[in-house]
Amino acid sequence: MLKKIYAATALLLASSLLPPVYAQTVDDEAEKEWKELALQLPxxxxxxxxxxFYDSGSQSFAIDSKSITITSDGIIRYSLIAVSSNGAKNVSYEAIRCATYEKKLYAFGRPDGSWSRSRRNQWDNISALSANKQxxxxxNDYFCEGNSIAGKASVIVDRIKRHQIIKPY
Known part of the structure; x- marks a missing residue:
């Protein structure tokens, strides 16, 4: 019986000298926490x-094919052009994050060609409602396959030009 107590004590002491695997895993995951790269306006x-790429009936939407970039933080950034049926035109610089089904508005285009940064600096869930279906x-159709980006920027641009959606309905 005494031998079993000594063996158990020795095992406890030996295990306490080993590095805590759980703590190390938690630290590794904290380091891998996602961070958005700095913004550079196009x-x-x-x-x-x-x-x-889309017409809602009251607005038509287009992408500036030269503005599409895929950043190393897993974001697709692009300039979006919306033209109303009355001819009013809005330009914005935005992003989509496939991993989280979110979008972000960075800036609005001004008539003189400059950008006005958005005051809202957060990611929002994407809505499939008709008012924001763009x-x-x-x-769903061009940028993401599941939670992953569906190809390089050139592949995405080509897909939009050909109106070849990822998931045909």
């Missing part, structure tokens, strides 16, 4: 680079 969209269309 050049002003030019009509020749605009590629249409983002879910980009996510």
């Amino acid at each position: 050049a002003t969209p030019e009509t020749i680079n605009m590629v249409s 983002h879910s269309t980009l996510f």
Whole structure:
């Protein structure tokens, strides 16, 4: 009986000298926490680079094919051009994050070609409602496959130009 107590005590002492595996795993995951890269605004969209991808009836939407970038933090950034049926035009610089089904608005285009940064600096869930369907269309049809980015920027641009959606309905 005394031998069993000594063996158990020795085992406890030996195990206490080993590095705590759980604590190390938690620290590794904290280091891997996602961080968004710094923003660099693109050049002003030019009509020749605009590629249409969605029409809601009251607005048509296009992407500036030269502005699409995929960053190492897993974000697709792009310039979005919305034109109303009355001819009013809005330009914005935005992003979609496939891993979380979210979008972010960075800036609005001004008539002089400059950008006005958005005061809202947070990610929002993408809505599939008709009023904001342009983002879910980009996510589901052209940008993302599940939670992953569906190819390089050139592949995505080509897919939009050909209106070749990822998941045909």
